[in-house]
Amino acid sequence: MSAPAVTVTTSWDDGHRLDLRLAGLLARHDIPGTFYIAPRNGELREPDRLAPAQIGELAEGFEIGGHTLSHLPLTKLSEQRAWEEIRSGKTELEDAAGRPLTSFCYPMGRYRRRDVRLVARAGFSLARTVSRSSLTTGDLLEMATTVNAYRHLVDGPLAVRLALGNPRRIARYFFDWDALAMRWFDLCLASGGVFHLWGHSWEVDARGDWERLERVLAYISRVPGVRYVTNGQLAEAPEAAR
Template identity: 60%
Template sequence: MKANGTVPARPALRRCEVTTSWDDGHRLDRRLAALLERYSIAGTFYIAPRNVEIRPAERLPPEGIRELADRNFEIGAHTLTHQRLPMLPSRQAAVEIRTGKEELEGITGSAVTSFCYPCGAYTATHVRQVREIGFRLARTVMRNSLRPGPPLELLTTVNAYAHRVDGPLALRRSGLRLRTAARLYLNWDDLAIHWFEQCLGRGGVFHLWGHSWEIEARGDWRRLERVLAHIGNRRDVRYVTNRELTEPVVP
């Protein structure tokens, strides 16, 4: 760890690592966790225990949070109530970050050292607050990378959602083949499998993330399982939680 409290990024790996993360703390996270277990894939669940965007009856309850932790999934913090940090006064933002961490630690009985910025919205002030409050890792929503990036501004590869701004990306990834580009653009599962195959060939970190409630709303459980079946249970892949991305690799 550096003197300023940050964890230096690890050297780029030749082998493929797979990590997944799932945001918000919805009761459907249990269904998602069962799929990850089926295909032997690690996961980090970023939970806002009093998320104002989820009805109380739909939130993952404390016993559900403990269950995920007991099943060896990482529990990460996502603030207390899931408000966009730049919309809050600085002091209130720090309270949101700290109290979300403390509540989850009270539920699980374990230290919570990973954080996810709600909606991916943050400033340099929030990066500093996250570090000072004791997090070692903080995930963003920035996509299309096979490198983890800075520990407190962790990059991702694919979101389990079809983004309609991804036309130029799909065209580049297809090598300008229009039919392939259309498939990658319209089907996030095809895009995820494409990125995973790139990771197998080049090495790096393949990071899939999403929301269980969004997968349900869009009827995407079959797409998700297709991706997990493709990337899971491989001997030549290392499956890690987000936290483990900051830890030394043991040969």
């Protein structure tokens, strides 16, 4: 019997200058990544945003994805304003990256049905959410993920389930997101599916988690038989992502 099909993809949000450091880690471990960038992100100081030249540099080795122009939650905008944010963010990034964009990420994970339609209208074939704990993509315009490079306090029940009741493992999976990520990867290897790691470079830095991130990247990289792709490549072969 053949081994189950396993795909690994990663994505990184917001467009902070530390994305360049993160890209270096991905490159070291031969792991593709999609960087969702809001080129005029109002939550970042201008010196902390990736400049157009840096976006172009990043695009040489990784996929660039849309994240609106200024990282405003779409649910708080009128339909016209939401469309302008999605469209103008895409245009500005395509100018900087020098290539068309096909992947999008909803700012803060907030969206409604209207916004899904707008994203498709703008020409995106895939849109990532912040929904976690999945080894399938689901609907490609509302794509789920597996694990976030961040410790979530709501993950207690998940830790219990994945640890099969073992108290020491429960504590480890709850307090150490890297241990949780590696457990998810083991499950994906066993059952097949899509392992999707995502996060924010600025958050990794703020929490001193670079070593944790590198530990996970080393664990999931260069595994024989595993397919490593960008988010956009999932949309090119959706049958392999379900």
